[in-house]
Amino acid sequence: MNHHPARKPDLDSREHIEAFVDHFYRRMLGDEQLAPIFIDVARIELDVHLPHIKDYWCKLLLGDTAYNRHTMNIHRQLHRKRALVPEDFQRWLALFTATVDDYYAGEKAERAKRVATSIAGNMQHSLG
Ligand code: HEM
Numbered sequence: 352m353n354h355h356p357a358r359k360p361d362l363d364s365r366e367h368i369e370a371f372v373d374h375f376y377r378r379m380l381g382d383e384q385l386a387p388i389f390i391d392v393a394r395i396e397l398d399v400h401l402p403h404i405k406d407y408w409c410k411l412l413l414g415d416t417a418y419n420r421h422t423m424n425i426h427r428q429l430h431r432k433r434a435l436v437p438e439d440f441q442r443w444l445a446l447f448t449a450t451v452d453d454y455y456a457g458e459k460a461e462r463a464k465r466v467a468t469s470i471a472g473n474m475q476h477s478l479g
Pocket residue numbers: 385388389393395400403404407420421422425426429435436439440443466467470471474
């Protein structure tokens with residue numbers, strides 16, 4: 352018999368990154384702390400928002416160039432409508448990290464968590 356241990360994929364292709372973003376948003380939109388920020392405050396349209404987020408992570412992890420928007424300004428505007436507090440960043444990061452760890456493993460998966468932690472820290476600091 353040719354048994355292989357179940358191995359989690361890495362975040363090393365657009366296909367995997369897109370599936371990751373879908374998993375991550377399913378959690379965020381089911382989260383009672385974060386969902387209202389997306390649904391009631393920003394009123395995102397998933398068909399518009401998710402492709403941006405997918406391009407963003409393909410840029411950070413694969414070097415794709417499709418994403419070219421000012422993420423910091425977008426959160427600054429959001430922050431003016433509804434303050435993003437440290438607990439929101441903690442929750443965002445906890446869901447991000449748990450989603451990565453539940454489904455993915457490898458160099459890029461580790462990098463995604465480091466990059467997310469660092470950007471979340473910078474964002475929280477600069478919105479202060
Ligand atoms: C407190 C934590 C966070 C919350 C509640 C949050 C929420 C949101 C919301 C509601 C939007 C949509 C804004 C709009 O279209 O008007 C948005 C956009 C975005 N978020 Fe966050 N965010 C958080 C942290 C982060 C972090 C740490 C990153 C990156 C590591 C990130 C990446 C993005 C990107 C790339 C967009 C822009 C998509 C576009 O280009 O339209 N977010 N976020």
